[in-house]
Amino acid sequence: MEVLNQEIGERFAAYNADCVEFSQSLPDNSIDFTVYSPPFSNIYTYSDSERDMGNVEDDAAFFENYRYMVREKLRITRPGRLTAIHVKDIPYHQGSSERGDSGLRPFSDLCTQVHREEGWSFHCRITIWRDPVLERGKTNAHGLLRKTRRADASFCRVGMPEYLMIYRKWATEETAHMVKPISNPNYPTELWQQEASPVWDGETIWNYRLGQSGKGDYDLRATEVLNVKAAKDEEAIKHLCPMPLNVTRRALTLWSAPDDVVFSPFMGIGSEGWESLRAGRRFIGTELKGSYYDTAVVNLREAAAAGEGPDIFADSSAMESTA
Ligand SMILES: C[S@@+](CC[C@H](N)C(=O)[O-])C[C@H]1O[C@@H](n2cnc3c(N)ncnc32)[C@H](O)[C@@H]1O
Incomplete structure (x- = not known):
């Protein structure tokens, strides 16, 4: 396996490597949760490497390659555990x-x-609300224009949300002993109403700093992502599409436990790793593009030094009084 660079910390390991090849070296049933944004088919080519999954002609070619990652991910995931992927339609x-x-x-x-x-x-499937007015401003999409509504509404469409898609690896009779439940004895009932919502938006997504509900923070992507600027490469920055930190945080606190091993095969600048370390999880990440990998290492070191953030379940009475 070709590992171009690596950084091993006490609670994280980052590799500048191809995710499929790297995953093949991981033991069966060794990962507790996987969370990431894959390249969105051929929308953007991150590098000219033929291993770059964005470096393809069409959806068929993308899925032919991505299938190998999905297969390896099943093998390395602990029975009874999940994978969460952040995607959108195109x-x-x-x-x-x-x-x-x-x-x-x-x-x-x-x-x-x-x-x-x-x-x-x-x-x-969780729908992540996105503002159609911002989308219209950015893309001028025909289906979102007021003049389309006036001229022929049959061309009107709604805005494009993002999705968090969740898949589960079920245990079999032989692997049932490996199941590790994710129990949260201090879980406040009030949170359930927010977490169980099929739509996560600026109103319903919560912040682990108790009492800051994120209200009004509608454009979650603009306000809650890691600083991409450090990645230097202007063109690459524009297209990275960093995974929103608050979406990642909620997924991690829902579907993993403290000290669990979390994996992101497409870690970019390290958003999933950042949140994993801040949530007291351990993290493994792979990234093919050198400049993103370098930035991820800076971010992971910083998160490791900052240590774990406050336990969101530690004091449910504080949560209740500020909710
Ligand atoms: C949507 S971006 C991920 C962004 C990341 N979630 C973040 O917040 O920074 C997809 C990433 O997959 C990487 N990538 C593409 N093919 C890869 C491969 N075969 N192995 C590892 N990384 C790959 C790209 O370089 C890009 O950084």
């Missing part, structure tokens, strides 16, 4: 369509299909 335009139509490539559904084909069970 609009296409008349100019790029063979049929001369426009519409959406159902990327989130294709991810579910490949996970199910590789042996995962579809556990749930």
Whole structure:
């Protein structure tokens, strides 16, 4: 296996390497939770490496490669545990369509299909609310324009949310003894109402600093991501699409336990690792692109030095009084 660089800390290990090749070296059933954003098919090519999963012609070629990661992920995941992937569907335009139509490539559904084909069970889908007004401002999408609404509403569409797709590896009779329940004895009932919402938005997503509900923080991506600027490469920064920290944090606190080993095969600048360490988990990450890997290491060192943030379940009465 080709590892171009590596950094091993007390509670994290980061590798500048291909995620599939690296995963093949991990033991069976050794990872407690996997959370990441994969490259969104061929939307952006991160590097000219043929191992870059974004460096493909179309969805079929993307899924042919990504399938290997999904397969390895099942093998290395502890029975009874989950994987959470952050994705969105992809609009296409008349100019790029063979049929001369426009519409959406159902990327989130294709991810579910490949996970199910590789042996995962579809556990749930969370919709992450995104502001259609901001989207219209950024993309000028025909389906979101007021003039489209006036001229021919049959072309109107709704804004594009993001999704957190959750899949589960079920235990078998032979592996049942490896199941490790995620129990939270101090769990405040009030949180359930927020966590169980199928839509996470600025109103419902909570912040682990007690009492800061995140209210009004609608554009979660703009306000709660790691500082990408340190990654130097301007073009690459524009397209990185860092995983929102608050979404990652909620997923981690829901579906992993303290000291669990969390893996991100596509760690970028280290967002999932940052949140894992701050939540008292251990972290393993792989990233192919050298400049992102370097930034991830800086971020992981910083998170490790800062140590664990406050336990969100430690004082449920404080949560109740500030909720
Ligand atoms: C959507 S970005 C992930 C961003 C990350 N969640 C963050 O917050 O920084 C996808 C990442 O996958 C990386 N990548 C693509 N193919 C890869 C491969 N075969 N092995 C490891 N990383 C890969 C890209 O370089 C890119 O950084």
